[in-house]
Amino acid sequence: MPLSPLQRLSPVEAKDHHNKVGVLTTLAEGQPHTTVLAFLTSEEDDVFLISMPGTFKSQVLKREPRCFFTIDERAKFTFEQAIEWNYTILETRAHLVPPTSPVYEQIRTAFILKNPWEAAFFMSTELEMFHLQRMAVVCAGEPRPPR
Numbered sequence: 001m002p003l004s005p006l007q008r009l010s011p012v013e014a015k016d017h018h019n020k021v022g023v024l025t026t027l028a029e030g031q032p033h034t035t036v037l038a039f040l041t042s043e044e045d046d047v048f049l050i051s052m053p054g055t056f057k058s059q060v061l062k063r064e065p066r067c068f069f070t071i072d073e074r075a076k077f078t079f080e081q082a083i084e085w086n087y088t089i090l091e092t093r094a095h096l097v098p099p100t101s102p103v104y105e106q107i108r109t110a111f112i113l114k115n116p117w118e119a120a121f122f123m124s125t126e127l128e129m130f131h132l133q134r135m136a137v138v139c140a141g142e143p144r145p146p147r
Helices: 056-063 103-116 116-122
Strands: 019-026 031-038 047-051 066-072 089-097 126-139
Touching: 019 056, 031 047, 031 056, 047 089, 047 103, 056 126, 066 126, 103 116, 103 126
Parallel strands: none
Antiparallel strands: 019 031, 019 066, 047 126, 066 089, 089 126
8 A cells, every 4th residue: 555645734624623424435345345434634635544453444445545435514514405415525545644654643633633532542553544635526515626
């Protein structure tokens, strides 16, 4: 799996602060595999995930880094807007963020600020961190600027 090319974390996307979980769709052999998990996004549409090593999603991402990430944006929508499209789907390519990366601690700190009740998990020394780099916007729940 390629290592993340990031040298610094772009500003965290404020509009995704209330969206606590997203759906990762990986290309498992023979069928897609979906996983609901906490995420972090940057203003550059980078998505960051944290997982324990050896999980199915980790194994699949290492075998096939092409994946999709869906952000459920209903957390900030009112009932009257419920019939509108409230999802953003990004086509991405996964990269590993090793603990020695200059952005590792920046990302971990941003995760804790977004989800303080999960601080113990995010502080684990056994974590794997993934950077999903946006390749394309498949569906836009809200307009996202071109890259």
